[in-house]
Amino acid sequence: MKYAVEQIQSEIKSLLEDALQKARMEGKIKFTQIPEYIIEVPREKIHGDYATNLAMLMAKEARMAPRKIAEIIVKNIENASSKIEKIEIAGPGFINIYLNKSWLLPVLPLIEEMGDDYGKVNIGNGKKVQVEFVSANPTGPMHMGNARGAALGDSLASLLETAGFNVSREFYINDAGNQIENFGLSLEARYLQLLGHEAEIPENGYHGEDIIEHMKEIIKTEGDRFLHEDSQKRREFFVNYALNKNLDKIKKDLKNFGVEFDVWFSEKSLHESGKLQQTIDILKQKGLTYEKDGALWFAASKFGAEKDEVLIRQNGIPTYFAADIAYHKDKLDRGFEEIIDIWGADHHGHVARMKGALEALGYDPERLKVIIIQLVRLYRNGELARMSKRTGKAVTLADLVEEVGKDAARFFFNMRSADTHLDFDLDLAVSKSADNPVYYVQYAHARICSILRQVEERGIKIPSAEEAYLELLEEPSEIELLKKLAEYPEEITRSAQKLEPYHLTRYAMELASLFHTFYNSCRVITDDQKLMGARLVIIKGVKQVLKNTLTILGISAPERM
């Protein structure tokens, strides 16, 4: 099934190129090759439905003025297609093509036929891709950075699925290493304190309320029996207990945020299975490691990183980086052709060395794509509110969902590209105000549902797109809607290629806006049966595409609001 947009673009392409070949045979222009050119929807409506820069790009090789070339092309195209209303030359040599609506109307039967699948494209071709995101530290609750990562990662995964990739969502559980050690010491200290003993939280420890809560629970169920237990053993118990508790909470909170993972991958398992050691051994065998100051180093600087990195510390414990190398090796060994990581900006220094490590292991580092999300800055009362996970005062993902709802939060996070700093105005987000654009989009959907309900109540039959008199759709607002609907698959393709789901929130707003404009200028329910039928088909199409877009973004499309 070919989409209207693709079809018309390839049709225009062959028209243009045929015209050029014809001109060459007639000796009107000289060239050896047609350059890379674009056929695009111009920003300004008055510049036509499609425009191309072909003539300008050929100017150099053909040694002719761009407008002159455009004239030759246009002359050879005229009347070559029944879909072209008019074609003209503008500005420095643009060829603007105006289409009649005959190419647009088929989009409605197509949407009706494809339903939830409208917009699916196949640029992925079933390629196995993994998206790893959130991977929040299980030592505490999820913060705003995790929330942004969750919204982006899940929508990106859905987007890639829509684009024909075979996607797996994965969460990496940092349940080993130094911070777990600190976590254990912090829990132990709180345990002792709660039972009236002297104890201190380590310098890099966890000071949050949640640590105390965990230990209160332990005391409730286990009493003071750990007072005389070996420190190592009781910490193991505490850590195990608290990590499970935290992970359950993380899973629950993410589920409420509309995010579910296919795989929860434990860092600890890499230590236990020996994969971590194997990976280090491979690097050793390749002669890419060396010992210095009692630690084992990886010569990362040979692979584009700024400096070498420690793999195994002086105390014999492998670093996070070492485990992460093993983890990424394991991902690729599991058969993913491409792996996408979503990391916070504070991890960007990790990118070069991670890619370097993969290269050192003999993998193509291009198979790893890292999306860095810039920090989320919280504003409260117009002032910057620093988020701190360890003070216990930070706004968590769960708080956010409770306060502003999943839909608003996910829309908000996906409104901007990952590499812009996100100012999150808590007051605005917390308030149920109409400023929040998600309502605008959802309202369009609900409005359509309302019309359809009334039609049903009145016993009016909605025609199929094939039966309807679609040629009656000729109001400007109707044509604009049709164009927007037809662009949707292209929007998916572009967003997926760039790994940028935020384009879809903008698309949703634009489509909603066009619908509201249409709604105010055209009545759907009228005495004119044929016109009403056609309009019912178009609003059903809008409803479907709004729903498809919102679904990718993980946002509900309500029937009523």
Added chain:
RNA sequence: GCGCCUAUAGCUCAGCGGAUAGAGCACCGGCCUCCGGAGCCGGGAGCGGGGGUUCAAUUCCCUCUAGGCGCACCA
């Protein structure tokens, strides 16, 4: 000092090398005897500075300035 990200309208942001740089919010003025006014229509101003590449630069490159974030035997 080195590295990554950012700099576009009063504010928050789009802008896929091209034509007169767009939205939303805020501000002002209009629009419901009629399908949901959470809506629609109209109204102003702007690419941080300097070089370069190009027929064409907000877009690519260099440099400067400003802000954020990194630069651990933390993760």
